[in-house]
Amino acid sequence: TQSTRPQRILGAVQQNATRGDPRSVVRAIDQYCRNQEWAMNVGDEKGCILDSVVSEVNPATVLELGTYCGYSTVRIASLLPPHAKLITLEFNPEFAVIARQVIAWAGLEDKIQLVEGASGDLIPKMKEQFGVETFDLVFLDHWKDRYLPDTKLMEECGLLRKGSVLLADNVICPGTPEYLEFVRSSPRYESQYFKSHLEYTKVEDGLEKSVFLG
Numbered sequence: 001t002q003s004t005r006p007q008r009i010l011g012a013v014q015q016n017a018t019r020g021d022p023r024s025v026v027r028a029i030d031q032y033c034r035n036q037e038w039a040m041n042v043g044d045e046k047g048c049i050l051d052s053v054v055s056e057v058n059p060a061t062v063l064e065l066g067t068y069c070g071y072s073t074v075r076i077a078s079l080l081p082p083h084a085k086l087i088t089l090e091f092n093p094e095f096a097v098i099a100r101q102v103i104a105w106a107g108l109e110d111k112i113q114l115v116e117g118a119s120g121d122l123i124p125k126m127k128e129q130f131g132v133e134t135f136d137l138v139f140l141d142h143w144k145d146r147y148l149p150d151t152k153l154m155e156e157c158g159l160l161r162k163g164s165v166l167l168a169d170n171v172i173c174p175g176t177p178e179y180l181e182f183v184r185s186s187p188r189y190e191s192q193y194f195k196s197h198l199e200y201t202k203v204e205d206g207l208e209k210s211v212f213l214g
């Protein structure tokens with residue numbers, strides 16, 4: 001039977017990456033997606049911007065919206081300090097199965113909690129079910145029309161504190177116009193655009209970093 005793209009990405013990791021070496025997992029996926037078949041990972045160019053923001057924030061608690069195959073999950077978690085935790089939400093069970101194996105290959109199961117379900121349902125449960133107070137960093141990379149409603153939901157659920165950082169992928173391509181308008185015009189956010197390119201291409205894209213001001 002025909003394999004799926006996420007299955008082929010997992011295969012590339014198992015063939016080319018070293019177990020327990022997160023950066024080799026990131027490198028294996030980037031090489032596969034650049035040379036064999038494109039996939040919607042944040043990628044190596046925007047990934048370097050992601051790395052610099054993670055290192056600057058040095059978060060104890062991270063929320064990722066949209067795991068897909070776990071590329072950015074592993075990339076972020078590989079930079080976290082020892083007792084830090086990353087919760088990643090994924091509602092497609094097939095993608096979740098692949099992502100769990102990619103995370104395991106990287107040896108990062110202790111830092112990452114992959115929760116299956118829709119962000120709109122899970123965000124309101126973060127405090128009671130997952131013992132989260134607030135998130136120091138949120139990486140938004142799921143359906144682009146969910147960025148704004150989920151940001152408002154995180155505010156309503158008290159999951160953001162003064163200084164929490166939202167980092168959003170694809171604000172140019174495919175684009176998140178309503179979200180961008182909101183964070184750039186709201187007095188409660190200080191936003192900054194990091195110009196880059198759509199993963200593995202020369203098309204313009206970028207990340208928007210927005211600090212919640214409380």
Ligand SMILES: Nc1ncnc2c1ncn2[C@@H]1O[C@H](/C=C/CNC(=O)c2cc([N+](=O)[O-])cc(O)c2O)[C@@H](O)[C@H]1O
Pocket residue numbers: 040041042065066067068069089090091092095117118119120141142143144146169170173174198199
């Ligand atoms: N509400 C929700 N709760 C939980 N999981 C959810 C969710 N909505 C979507 N997801 C999951 O997040 C991923 C979707 C990503 C959409 N990205 C994209 O569509 C995308 C497209 C391009 N592109 O077309 O060039 C480039 C990119 O970097 C992209 O991230 C999928 O794994 C999907 O199952």
Ligand SMILES: [Mg+2]
Pocket residue numbers: 040041042141169170
């Ligand atoms: Mg993306």
